[in-house]
Amino acid sequence: MRFGVVIFPGSWSDGDCFHALKNVLGQQVQYLWHKDRELPALDCVVLPGGFSYGDYLRAGAIARFSPIMAAVERFASGGGLVMGICNGFQALCEAGLLPGALMRNVHLQFRCQWTHLRVEASNSPFTRACRPGQVLRVPVSHGEGNYYLDDASADRLEANGQVLFRYCAPQGEVTPEANPNGSLRNIAGITNARGNVMGMMPHPERCCEGIMGGVDGRYLFESIIQALAGE
Amino acid sequence: MTRPSKEALAEMALTPEEYDRILDILDREPNPVELGMFSALWSEHCGYKHSKPLLRLLPSQSPRTLLRMGQENAGAVDIGDGLAVVFKIESHNHPSAIEPFHGAATGVGGIVRDILAMGARPIALLNSLRFGPLDNPRNRHLLNGVVSGISWYGNCIGVPDVGGEIAFSGSYSGNPLVNALCVGLVEKEKLASSSVGSEGNLLLLVGSDTGRDGIHGASTLASRAFESGAEMRPTVQVGNPFMEKMLIEACLEAARDGGLVGIQDLGAAGLTSSTVEAAHRGDGGFRIDLSKVPRREDSMDPYEVMLSESQERMLLIVRPEARDRIAAVMEKWDLPCSELGRVEGGGRARVFNGREPVADLPVEALASPTLYRLKGSMSRDVRKARRFPLSRLPLPGDSPAGVLLRLLKSPNVASKEWVHRQYDSQVQTNTVLPPGAADAALLRIKGTSKGIALSTDGNGRLCYLDPYVGGIIAVAEACRNLSCVGAMPIALTDCLNFGSPERPEVYHQLERCVRGIARASRALKVPVVSGNVSLYNETGGRAILPTPVIGALGLTEDVSKRSPAGFRNEGDLVVLIGASAVEGNPGSMAGSEYLEVCHDLLAGRPAIDLDMEVRVQALCRRAIAHDLISSAHDCSDGGLAVALAEAAILGGLGFNGDFNHNGRWDAALFGEAQSRVIASLPPRRLPRLQSMAQEVGAPLTVLGRVEGEEFRAGGFINLPLSRLDDAWRGGFEEALTGGTP
Numbered sequence: 001m002r003f004g005v006v007i008f009p010g011s012w013s014d015g016d017c018f019h020a021l022k023n024v025l026g027q028q029v030q031y032l033w034h035k036d037r038e039l040p041a042l043d044c045v046v047l048p049g050g051f052s053y054g055d056y057l058r059a060g061a062i063a064r065f066s067p068i069m070a071a072v073e074r075f076a077s078g079g080g081l082v083m084g085i086c087n088g089f090q091a092l093c094e095a096g097l098l099p100g101a102l103m104r105n106v107h108l109q110f111r112c113q114w115t116h117l118r119v120e121a122s123n124s125p126f127t128r129a130c131r132p133g134q135v136l137r138v139p140v141s142h143g144e145g146n147y148y149l150d151d152a153s154a155d156r157l158e159a160n161g162q163v164l165f166r167y168c169a170p171q172g173e174v175t176p177e178a179n180p181n182g183s184l185r186n187i188a189g190i191t192n193a194r195g196n197v198m199g200m201m202p203h204p205e206r207c208c209e210g211i212m213g214g215v216d217g218r219y220l221f222e223s224i225i226q227a228l229a230g231e
Numbered sequence: 232m233t234r235p236s237k238e239a240l241a242e243m244a245l246t247p248e249e250y251d252r253i254l255d256i257l258d259r260e261p262n263p264v265e266l267g268m269f270s271a272l273w274s275e276h277c278g279y280k281h282s283k284p285l286l287r288l289l290p291s292q293s294p295r296t297l298l299r300m301g302q303e304n305a306g307a308v309d310i311g312d313g314l315a316v317v318f319k320i321e322s323h324n325h326p327s328a329i330e331p332f333h334g335a336a337t338g339v340g341g342i343v344r345d346i347l348a349m350g351a352r353p354i355a356l357l358n359s360l361r362f363g364p365l366d367n368p369r370n371r372h373l374l375n376g377v378v379s380g381i382s383w384y385g386n387c388i389g390v391p392d393v394g395g396e397i398a399f400s401g402s403y404s405g406n407p408l409v410n411a412l413c414v415g416l417v418e419k420e421k422l423a424s425s426s427v428g429s430e431g432n433l434l435l436l437v438g439s440d441t442g443r444d445g446i447h448g449a450s451t452l453a454s455r456a457f458e459s460g461a462e463m464r465p466t467v468q469v470g471n472p473f474m475e476k477m478l479i480e481a482c483l484e485a486a487r488d489g490g491l492v493g494i495q496d497l498g499a500a501g502l503t504s505s506t507v508e509a510a511h512r513g514d515g516g517f518r519i520d521l522s523k524v525p526r527r528e529d530s531m532d533p534y535e536v537m538l539s540e541s542q543e544r545m546l547l548i549v550r551p552e553a554r555d556r557i558a559a560v561m562e563k564w565d566l567p568c569s570e571l572g573r574v575e576g577g578g579r580a581r582v583f584n585g586r587e588p589v590a591d592l593p594v595e596a597l598a599s600p601t602l603y604r605l606k607g608s609m610s611r612d613v614r615k616a617r618r619f620p621l622s623r624l625p626l627p628g629d630s631p632a633g634v635l636l637r638l639l640k641s642p643n644v645a646s647k648e649w650v651h652r653q654y655d656s657q658v659q660t661n662t663v664l665p666p667g668a669a670d671a672a673l674l675r676i677k678g679t680s681k682g683i684a685l686s687t688d689g690n691g692r693l694c695y696l697d698p699y700v701g702g703i704i705a706v707a708e709a710c711r712n713l714s715c716v717g718a719m720p721i722a723l724t725d726c727l728n729f730g731s732p733e734r735p736e737v738y739h740q741l742e743r744c745v746r747g748i749a750r751a752s753r754a755l756k757v758p759v760v761s762g763n764v765s766l767y768n769e770t771g772g773r774a775i776l777p778t779p780v781i782g783a784l785g786l787t788e789d790v791s792k793r794s795p796a797g798f799r800n801e802g803d804l805v806v807l808i809g810a811s812a813v814e815g816n817p818g819s820m821a822g823s824e825y826l827e828v829c830h831d832l833l834a835g836r837p838a839i840d841l842d843m844e845v846r847v848q849a850l851c852r853r854a855i856a857h858d859l860i861s862s863a864h865d866c867s868d869g870g871l872a873v874a875l876a877e878a879a880i881l882g883g884l885g886f887n888g889d890f891n892h893n894g895r896w897d898a899a900l901f902g903e904a905q906s907r908v909i910a911s912l913p914p915r916r917l918p919r920l921q922s923m924a925q926e927v928g929a930p931l932t933v934l935g936r937v938e939g940e941e942f943r944a945g946g947f948i949n950l951p952l953s954r955l956d957d958a959w960r961g962g963f964e965e966a967l968t969g970g971t972p
Contacts, residue, residue: 009473009476009477009564009565010387010473010476010477011389012388012389012476012658012659013389013658015659016658016659016660019660019677020660023677049658050389051386051387051389051472051473051476053473054387054471054472054473054474054476055387055473056473109382109652109653110382110383110386110653110654110655111652111653112386112651112652112653112654112655112656112657113652139657141386141655141657141658143386203657205660206657206658206660209660211663211675211790211791212657212660212662212663213665
């Protein structure tokens with residue numbers, strides 16, 4: 001499949017996503033520059049983690065105005081798969097492609113740690129390789145990952161099956177202790193209503209090889225590859 | 232200009248004799264800009280005037296070294312496969328004492344640019360930090376500020392922070408130590424120089440605008456003692472990590488262009504030191520026009536522009552025909568880029584502001600401060616502390632189990648996860664052994680089977696009691712940490728944190744310590760390829776404990792052969808490598824954590840047998856390479872009992888051992904005899920380990936087994952693992968939130 005990884009000024013997971021997709025999963029990957037106005041022919045766009053534009057103002061707030069984001073919006077409205085990881089999730093929320101906002105972590109500290117994620121919906125193109133309720137082990141690394149949405153909208157999100165992942169304990173219980181940042185209802189990853197745009201704070205690209213301490217990140221990328229292959 | 236008063240010269244960290252030398256060199260009075268340039272470049276921070284004669288004692292070469300210390304911005308070693316690793320440690324102690332957040336943040340930024348100036352991609356950061364005790368709110372404020380500053384800057388630039396250490400002692404109250412180490416990776420043939428090359432090359436300034444921040448940081452802040460009450464904030468710089476990230480990407484892209492001759496960072500003394508150092512390396516001169524420097528404030532005068540320490544700026548030296556290509560790369564990354572001037576023959580530093588000449592000085596003299604070789608002598612307090620009869624020390628009131636819990640809770644020993652989790656340790660996806668999991672951090676090198684290991688170490692208490700032996704131990708322990716994960720030590724970088732060298736007792740510490748480092752470096756066959764000196768670490772007339780921090784780099788040919796610190800398998804045997812028995816020798820308590828925590832005492836004479844050290848490390852590496860052992864952890868702060876407890880906690884598995892020992896129980900359990908490693912292994916592999924130990928000549932003692940959920944050490948300690956776990960994991964945060972002193 002053909003993946004594109006956007007480079008914003010300040011992105012730092014671009015290389016990690018590229019490596020995971022190309023060298024671990026054997027996919028075609030190319031970088032996309034934030035000043036470009038058109039996308040080449042692609043099957044999936046990845047917005048990587050980092051501090052785009054220094055995250056000055058608000059995380060992801062300036063990235064949404066970069067020229068490539070208009071092209072990404074068009075790609076998404078045509079049904080293309082878009083995956084936002086960490087800062088990419090923040091930019092997708094700022095751009096209005098995903099509902100809600102990511103606020104500063106409730107404890108006001110940056111957190112880099114392994115988390116457990118319970119798969120809440122396994123019919124999405126981003127999770128179809130997972131079992132419902134499966135627990136994935138994936139690290140987070142962010143200072144602003146505290147997902148927020150008003151209650152009524154959050155209820156709709158849940159009813160539509162747009163919540164993909166929740167932070168949980170190793171056995172799958174959703175507890176306050178398992179929540180690394182104070183996210184509403186332990187939400188770690190969501191999709192848009194159509195299901196083709198996804199955002200998550202944890203970093204699946206960091207856990208695709210055993211030597212990195214875990215391989216659960218592959219489930220996400222393999223889901224996308226399966227979905228694109230129409231399997 | 233009339234001759235400045237002695238006091239005015241002292242403000243500039245110049246002596247009257249040095250001023251006379253300037254008059255001799257110029258055969259006229261210097262103007263204020265010129266004097267400022269001399270003051271900055273002849274400061275201890277830039278010119279190493281007290282330390283250079285001592286630094287020459289350090290062995291700096293091995294078959295792997297590509298550059299010698301001082302030759303470039305950082306040392307470089309060949310790791311094979313056409314790759315070189317570049318690394319260096321640097322202090323930002325004084326700025327962090329004044330403004331901990333930005334002081335620490337810009338410390339990270341500065342060392343990253345040193346690595347970038349070698350054309351290398353920064354791939355890892357480590358920090359070695361020292362603070363006063365956490366029961367003092369000021370020290371808590373400093374710790375919080377420093378950790379937040381490192382987290383803010385390091386996380387934003389996408390370089391993983393993979394380790395380091397944090398320790399506490401009263402002597403660092405008011406004068407914390409903030410040492411940052413950066414590691415870079417570069418194809419060997421792409422190693423960049425920071426020399427100006429030939430005449431006619433152009434000097435481009437890229438990155439941030441120049442402001443009034445940090446003027447005279449080198450001479451005022453870093454090169455003399457200061458009083459904490461004095462308002463010094465204007466001499467501290469403010470960082471912009473986003474600009475740094477742009478600089479990293481843009482400079483690495485520009486470095487692929489053959490027309491880029493040299494890269495030099497602007498650090499201490501800003502434009503002055505970067506231009507003069509680059510010219511000096513290239514045996515050339517230069518001419519620059521300050522009116523071309525983009526400024527934050529229009530009213531800045533040439534003096535301020537030449538000495539500003541505004542962060543995130545680099546000097547690029549390019550061939551004229553490459554100028555437009557390099558400028559286009561900078562534009563791609565939205566980085567301001569201005570052509571300041573060009574390289575000239577004649578060895579002069581010629582500075583203009585428009586057409587007006589501002590300074591005209593000989594490069595050679597600017598780069599050659601007067602070097603001082605002072606006379607040191609041991610202080611009376613140290614003599615007394617060394618003579619203290621440890622054999623007559625009363626046993627503590629606490630039980631052995633009570634002592635163990637106290638030590639595990641002590642902020643020096645307790646888990647530093649509260650700190651590590653605020654740093655991104657995984658970005659770039661190379662971190663195989665993350666902070667806290669093993670004695671050293673381990674990174675894979677993508678595209679090869681290799682890994683590099685990194686560790687920092689330095690014990691102020693031991694260096695206070697015996698700076699020579701303390702220097703040896705700092706090197707031995709940093710290298711031992713590498714050997715415990717299975718890596719061969721291949722290079723060292725050192726940061727020498729001391730008080731004022733103008734005091735005989737401090738100069739004595741500095742000299743003996745450097746000699747100790749040199750001795751250990753030769754014995755372990757690992758050269759010192761880069762380093763930094765931070766003197767004048769004093770407040771209220773009291774020097775810090777002498778604290779050399781050694782950063783060590785190790786190489787493993789097969790990164791899949793590695794060892795964590797924690798136990799891994801129920802039923803494994805636990806052995807002590809490096810001793811044929813558990814000894815309760817009172818001398819081993821010298822300078823130990825146990826003496827400080829339980830007796831409030833700093834006394835005794837540390838000792839180490841370097842031959843034994845070499846053998847112990849060789850055995851560790853061989854045992855790991857042959858997949859014999861499941862875990863390895865060195866005995867350090869808190870001695871044998873703490874090392875065993877940590878291995879049990881990290882592995883989530885209990886320990887059961889007999890613990891026959893000679894002598895005092897406190898020395899046996901908590902003494903800090905050197906060259907000892909705790910390893911665990913499946914019982915069937917013991918005979919092979921024993922024969923390997925015999926071949927290498929390192930003694931071995933079986934201590935017990937990995938077993939159950941309790942920690943049992945003979946008749947002395949019998950505690951549920953959960954109690955140890957709570958003490959070790961909770962101790963740091965408890966101290967930080969003011970729970971216990």
